[in-house]
Amino acid sequence: MRYAGPCLIMHLSGPSTPCIIVLEFSNFSATDTRDVRLAWVSLGLATMFFSLASPRKQTTSLPILPWLLFCGLVSWIPCALAASVNRTIDDTFGDPATGLNPTFGPSGWRANNFCKFVPIHMKCGDWAPNDSFTFKHTYHFTYSASTYLSLQFTGTAIYVYTLLINSTEHGLGNEAAFGGAGFTAQVDGGRTEVGQIDPTEVTILPAYNVLLYSKIGLENTTHNLTIRPVESELLFFDYAVYTFEEPDSAPSSSSSSGPTLVSVSTSFSPSSPSAASSSFPAIAAVKKKKLAGPIAGGVIGGLILLGALGLLLYCVGRRRRKTVNPGLTGITDEKRLAPWPANPIPRNFTPRRRFHIRGLCARNLVPTVSG
Structure with missing residues (x-):
């Protein structure tokens, strides 16, 4: 551009x-x-x-x-x-700045207490999510491909965070059991993007504050983000952070507290080109200092x-x-610029006089003075 x-x-x-x-x-x-x-x-x-x-x-x-x-x-x-302010959308308490809550539909989402709803009847307390480490101590998860998550926000960027569990040591051993299920994302009814987390890059499990999806380059208007699981695989949602551009005179409200984020990579395959850029990189922090x-x-x-x-x-x-030739602007005659008089008088100049000698007029005679 x-x-x-x-x-x-x-x-x-x-x-x-x-x-x-x-x-x-x-x-x-x-x-x-x-x-x-x-x-x-x-x-x-x-x-x-x-x-x-x-x-x-x-x-x-x-x-x-x-x-x-x-x-x-x-x-x-x-x-x-204009200041950029980060606002948070919690899975349970929603957005305190706007009062909007996430939409979980149509059914199949579960809130908290993962071990109660786990399909495999086994003790999972040592590898299930710990509410003490999730954002505001809440989270949602689903196993159904027919479910979806919808987030409404007004801003220029959005970041969705998930969590990963430690299930490989207990016989489950696939990426879906980690919570790294494949998913699709769609903003404002536009193109559909397919993403997949690679949880094998995480060395410590369970992992919290893991970036699932991000979208930047949006207009500072109202948007709607929809995320769906690709198959009947485990998918968690903890919270989302979006960036809102507000005038410097307006007070900042509900800015994100900036939790410690986990670095993972997500592969995706867009279905069509788009003007706005999207990415799934690991982000060390999303909180921006206000330096207005x-x-x-x-x-x-x-x-x-x-x-x-x-x-x-x-x-x-x-x-x-x-200061160039003050008072003499436009004078070009060299004679007029010469000092007065034009012909200076020499120091040894002797004036000539007229004398009448015996009635005769003598001109240009130099008188002689006798001793």
Whole structure:
């Protein structure tokens, strides 16, 4: 995706300034909106600086375009400082920010107490999930391929977390028994993606806070995510985290507490290409620190500093233009520029006088003085 806006601004700010900057973004996502806006602010400041420092015709008025650009950039600061907030959707308590709960349908989902519903009648307390380590001490699981999980959220990204159990040491020995069942995911009724966790990469079981699915690059609007098991295999759901873009002036609410996440990999095969990017990588942490205050101070301070520097350069350049031949602008006659008188008087000059000798007028005679 290309943006020619900065080039247009640089061309208008000074015809002598070459248009050499083109922004090109690949995999552009709505989560990068704040970074893109800050980049535009930086480009605008650079445009203003170079337009003031570049040579231009003598003028008695202040260049208007750079300062209009400066005022426009200042007005963009509130937009550029929108904060990204992570919110959590628990399997039982839902989203405290919106009050929405996950939808488990149509039937076949079980809540907590895994050993009570396990199909194999055996003691599973040593390898079943421990409620003390799950998010808010709750979780859901299913064995049925006819079930589905639906999550509604408003944001630019979502991350779904599951858990894995330690069943291979007790004769079950397949990936499905781990909780790493194959699944399909669909956002807003779009393309269907098929995923599969590889639990063999986990060295310590049971494992909690394991990333099952993630989707990024969404618009900051309302979305619906649906996850279904591929077959009648074990699938857990603990909680989900989604990223919401809110203005810096709005108070942050229900941000995620940032649990320790487990690193696993998930293979998937998309059924068709998509504009938004999706991924199933291991994520070390999804909580982002809110740095709106320091960013605001840095941007405003940079605006003031660059504005003062540009004004100083303009004043220095204007003063230099005024000090060239003050008061004699347009005079080209060398004689008029020569000092007065044009022919200086030599030091040994002796004036000539007229004398009347015996009634005769003698001109240009040098008198002799006798002793």
